[in-house]
Amino acid sequence: MSEAIKLFIEDARAVSIEEAAKIMRLTFKRTGVEHPQPCPHCFGTDTFSFNTKKEKWNCRAGGIGGNDAIGMAAHCEGLDLKSREGLLEACSIVLDQDIPDEGERESDEDRAARKKRLEERRLQNDADAAARADSQAEFREKERAKARGIYEAAAPVGRHGRPVADYLEARGCGQIGAAQWLRYASDLPYWHGQDERGRPLELYSGPAMVAPFIGPDLVAIGCHITWLDLKRPPKYRPQLSDSDTGELLPTKKMRGSKKGGLIPLFGDPSVKRWVGGEGIENGAAFAAWEGFREDTFYFAAGDLGNLAGPADPSSRFAHPTLKKPDAKGVARPVTIAGPRPKPDQDGDDAMWVADHVRELVLLADGDSERVMTAAAMARARARHARPGRIIPIVWPRAGYDFSRMAVETGE
Ligand SMILES: [Zn+2]
The missing domain is CATH 3.40.1360 (Dna Topoisomerase Vi A Subunit; Chain: A, domain 2)
Known part of the structure; x- marks a missing residue:
């Protein structure tokens, strides 16, 4: 092995995980030292992660990890470190330098084919991840809108919504009079389980206290529902159970975020x-x-x-x-x-x-x-x-x- 190649490998061994990750354009989280993301080679969600403080990387999908930048580059780029060409290519990646002339390297065609393969996988992965994020965000937004809908349809407690005031009084919360935030729904369905076509089943419907979950902008992101039964001390809530198992069900639910x-x-x-x-x-x-x-x-x-x-x-x-x-x-x-x-x-x-x-x-x-x-x-x-x-x-x-x-x- 020539002196130039030896030095080249030495230099590559000295590259930190953080430097290599930047060169390889891996994703850094805004804060912290642990940076989970899809594996550039195996894909998936948060399968791959590197830690800039512990100098470690790990791929759960590939069942592999280590504490050096060369190994990380080899895994992400699909290189075989046992071959001399693979090792030198990995060194070249983490150093962001060409392999010195004396070194053997993969042929231009092999290199182009490998790059193309990886690029295609990368594009597919990005598209998959974007689609997943879209449908998750869409689902969350729908759930939030439903939760807001439940809250907005409920009556403010004051001249209306007395059962909420009565419930709170029975639970030792004094006489609240009017309430700015807490509301009353006279007949709110309680969904539990599914019918044979996978549609949600209405197990029960009845009066409920509805409260919003708000963010710092005071906009509702979700709601909290407590079904009420003023005839059932000491908790004054209905007794609901699963019709198949008989298991008692919670009488409080949260919707949205x-x-x-x-x-x-x-x-x-x-x-x-x-x-x-x-x-x-x-x-x-x-x-x-x-x-x-x-x-x-x-x-x-x-x-x-x-x-x-x-x-x-x-x-x-x-x-x-x-x-x-x-x-x-x-x-x-x-x-x-x-x-x-x-x-x-x-x-x-x-x-x-x-x-x-x-x-x-x-x-x-x-x-x-x-x-x-x-x-x-x-x-x-x-x-x-x-x-x-x-x-x-x-x-x-x-x-x-x-x-x-x-x-x-x-x-
Ligand atoms: Zn992997």
Whole structure:
């Protein structure tokens, strides 16, 4: 091997994953060090990824990966590193230089044929990905429009929509009077399962409380539905079950998008004090207990995930007491999503909080598992922390939520 070729290979070995990825025009995510995307060679969705910090690349579709730019280039371009030609071509790609003259290289025809093959696959892949993204975006937009439709067709609570006010009062949320955000649908269908032609089946229809999920522009991206049955204490919701399995069904549903949005309950988001937690009843009960403060916006996140956002995997920990059997039947501690937020999150990985908020009071659920909830609340606080903002976490009595506390205190 000539000195020039040896140097050429040495130089190529020194190229970082990041430099090579730029030369190869791979896709970089806007933030972060992990860059998932379709494999240029095997295609698929997010099958391929490189990490500029760990100096690693990986293809799930090809079942291959490594920690060098040459290997990454060889996989993406379909080159065989065991052959001298393949190795030199891969070096040439990551260096963005021609192979020095002494080197053997693939013939011009072979090279042209390989390029053409890859180009065709690339075009096909782009077209597939674009079609997938279009149909996903279309589906999401349709679902959002349906959700907005359900919300807009419902009546504001005031002179109308008394069952919503009665329901909230029965759940310990005081007398709300009129509500700007919460609405009432007198007869909303509950879809469950499909008929033999694949069409959705209407299992039940009845009165429901409808709340919007709104984004920072206050436009509804989804809606939250709670079916009501004022004759069924203590939760005042109908009992719905699957007609085949008898399994009890949830009486709350979300339509459209939830991720990144929030459910407004009372007040105006322009104020500096926000109070809320996971559920509507809990937030409303706390609002009633505070006397629906004028200076406060009350909200619900819909669920704990949307309140706290995803956890940093390295902050996972073993539950101090809870155990569950593994595949071999040995009891192992349950793993809990940790208190630290995942780095490099997207804006809509959890609900939004307006920048002007100075006091964000987070309401914990006392009737959910304590350790898991505590970790999630700590994560929510870390995620929403800003200079000049205080974030107290309020806990109800153990085993209770604020709604049940209010109901029992009232009796
Ligand atoms: Zn691949």
